[in-house]
Amino acid sequence: MTDIKKRSDCPISSSLDIWGDKWSLLIIRDLMFKKECTYGDFIKAEEKIATNILASRLQSLEENALIEKLDHPDSKAKVLYRLTEKGIDLLPVMIEINIWANKYFSLPEDRKAMIKEVKKDKKKFIKSWIKELKKV
Amino acid sequence: MTDIKKRSDCPISSSLDIWGDKWSLLIIRDLMFKKECTYGDFIKAEEKIATNILASRLQSLEENALIEKLDHPDSKAKVLYRLTEKGIDLLPVMIEINIWANKYFSLPEDRKAMIKEVKKDKKKFIKSWIKELKKV
DNA sequence: AAAATAACTTGCAATTTGCAAGTAGTTTAA
DNA sequence: TTAAACTACTTGCAAATTGCAAGTTATTTT
Numbered sequence: 001m002t003d004i005k006k007r008s009d010c011p012i013s014s015s016l017d018i019w020g021d022k023w024s025l026l027i028i029r030d031l032m033f034k035k036e037c038t039y040g041d042f043i044k045a046e047e048k049i050a051t052n053i054l055a056s057r058l059q060s061l062e063e064n065a066l067i068e069k070l071d072h073p074d075s076k077a078k079v080l081y082r083l084t085e086k087g088i089d090l091l092p093v094m095i096e097i098n099i100w101a102n103k104y105f106s107l108p109e110d111r112k113a114m115i116k117e118v119k120k121d122k123k124k125f126i127k128s129w130i131k132e133l134k135k136v
Numbered sequence: 137m138t139d140i141k142k143r144s145d146c147p148i149s150s151s152l153d154i155w156g157d158k159w160s161l162l163i164i165r166d167l168m169f170k171k172e173c174t175y176g177d178f179i180k181a182e183e184k185i186a187t188n189i190l191a192s193r194l195q196s197l198e199e200n201a202l203i204e205k206l207d208h209p210d211s212k213a214k215v216l217y218r219l220t221e222k223g224i225d226l227l228p229v230m231i232e233i234n235i236w237a238n239k240y241f242s243l244p245e246d247r248k249a250m251i252k253e254v255k256k257d258k259k260k261f262i263k264s265w266i267k268e269l270k271k272v
Numbered sequence: 273a274a275a276a277t278a279a280c281t282t283g284c285a286a287t288t289t290g291c292a293a294g295t296a297g298t299t300t301a302a
Numbered sequence: 303t304t305a306a307a308c309t310a311c312t313t314g315c316a317a318a319t320t321g322c323a324a325g326t327t328a329t330t331t332t
Contacts, residue, residue, distance in 0.1 A: 008182040009244050011237030012165045012230065022156060022320080029148045039279050046144040050321050055280055077278050077329040086240060092232040094148065100225055101147030108145050158289080175310050186290050191311055213298040213309045 018064045019090075023049055023057050031067065031083045032094055035133060038078050066090075088133050091126055154200045155226075159185055159193050167203065167219045168230055171269055174214050202226070224269050227262055 007013045019025055026047055030037050042054055049057075058081065061067045066087035072078035095118055101107060102115050118125045143149045155161055162183055166173050178190055185193075194217065197203045202223035208214035231254055237243060238251045254261045 007184075009242075010162075010165070010182065011234045011241060011243050011247055013162055013183055014241045015233050015237045016158065016161060020156070020158060020161070022152065025152060025156070026146075026149055029146070040277085043279095046146065047149055048143075050323095051280070052282080052322090053320065056320095075278085075330070079279070089236055089239060093229060093236060096228040096232050097151050098147045100229060101151045103225060104222060105147060105150045106145075107147050111147055176308085179310095186292095187311070188291090188313080189289065192288095211299070211309085215310070 019061070019066065021057070023047075023053055024061060024066075025094075027054075027057055027061060028066065028083065028087055028090055029094060031081060031087065032091060032129075032133070036070070036080045036082050038072065038080060040078075042081075061087075083133060085134075088130055091129060091133075095122070095126065155197070155202065157193070159183075159189055160197060160202075161230075163190075163193055163197060164202065164219065164223060164226055165230060167217060167223065168227060168265075168269070172206075172216045172218050174208065174216060176214075178217075197223075219269060221270075224266055227265060227269075231258070231262065 006017055019028065026045065026049070027042060030042055030045055034041065039054070039058075042049065042058075043051065058067065062069065064086075065084055067081050068084050070080040070082055072080050098107075098111060098115055099118070102112065107115075142153055155164065162181065162185070163178060166178055166181055170177065175190070175194075178185065178194075179187065194203070198205065200222075201220055203217050204220050206216040206218055208216050234243075234247060234251055235254070238248065243251075
C-alpha cells in the first residue's frame with residue numbers, strides 16, 4: 001500500500017519521501033492549527049481532498065508515525081487524529097513556509113496576524129505552540 | 137503546460153502548489169548547495185530524476201520565478217540555472233527540514249556537520265549563506 | 273426501526289511520473 | 303575539417319498516482 005522507497009540519504013529527499021506529496025502537509029497543517037481532527041474535519045477543509053486520497057494519506061502518515069489515531073470521547077463512530085511528537089516537530093518547517101508565503105502571496109488576515117506574532121519572538125512562539133499541541 | 141491552480145488561499149497550500157511536488161525541492165536543494173547547476177548537474181544527482189521530469193520542473197520553477205537561466209561563461213551548449221531571490225528565500229524552509237530530518241533519520245556526515253553549524257547561530261548562518269548565494 | 277452520520281472502500285477515468293529512445297545545436301579530438 | 307561526443311532538451315508509451323462518484327459498514331440520532 002504505502003511505499004517506503006527512499007530515493008537517497010539526503011535529508012530533504014528522505015523527508016519528501018514521507019510527507020512530500022500534494023496533500024500530506026495540508027493534513028499536518030490542519031492538525032497543527034486545530035490540534036485534533038476527525039476524518040470529516042479534513043474533508044471539510046477548503047482544498048477539498050478526495051475521500052480515498054485522504055484515507056491513504058492518513059494511513060501513510062500513521063505508518064510513518066507523524067500522526068496517531070485516538071478514540072473519540074463522544075462517539076464510537078468517530079475517530080480523532082492527532083500529531084505525534086514527530087509530527088509536531090514539523091512546526092518550524094510549517095512556520096517558515098508561512099513566512100515565505102507571506103512575502104510572495106497575499107494571505108488571509110488571520111495568518112498574517114499569526115506571522116506577525118511569530119516574528120516578534122520565533123523561539124518563544126514555537127515553544128508555546130508545541131506546548132499547546134502536546135497538552136492532553 | 138504548467139498549471140497554476142491554486143487550491144486555496146492558505147499559504148501552505150499555495151506554496152505546495154508551486155514547489156510541493158516530488159522533485160522541485162530537490163532541484164532547489166541542489167541550487168542551494170551548489171549555487172549554480174547545469175542541466176547535467178541535476179541529472180547527476182543521487183535521486184536520478186528523469187530527463188523529461190527535470191525539463192518540466194525547471195520550466196515551472198522558472199515560470200514561478202524561483203529560478204533563472206543564465207548563459208554559461210564557457211560554452212554556448214551549456215545553460216546555468218540559479219536561484220532567484222524568491223528561491224533563495226526558501227533557505228530557512230530547507231534548513232528546518234534538515235533539522236527535522238536530523239532528528240528522525242540518519243544523515244550523511246557532511247549534512248550533520250552543517251546542521252551543527254546552523255544550531256550554533258541560525259540567523260547568522262542563514263544570513264551568510266544567503267550572501268554567498270547572492271554573490272555574482 | 274428508519275434515516276442520517278462517520279469513516280472509510282471500490283471502480284474507473286484523468287493526470288502525472290518514469291523509462292527509453294530520439295533530436296538539434298555545440299564542442300572536441302583526429 | 304569533419305566525425306564523434308556532449309549538452310540540453312523532446313517524444314512516445316507504459317506504469318503509477320490522483321480524482322470523482324458511488325458504494326459499504328458501523329454507529330447514532332429521530
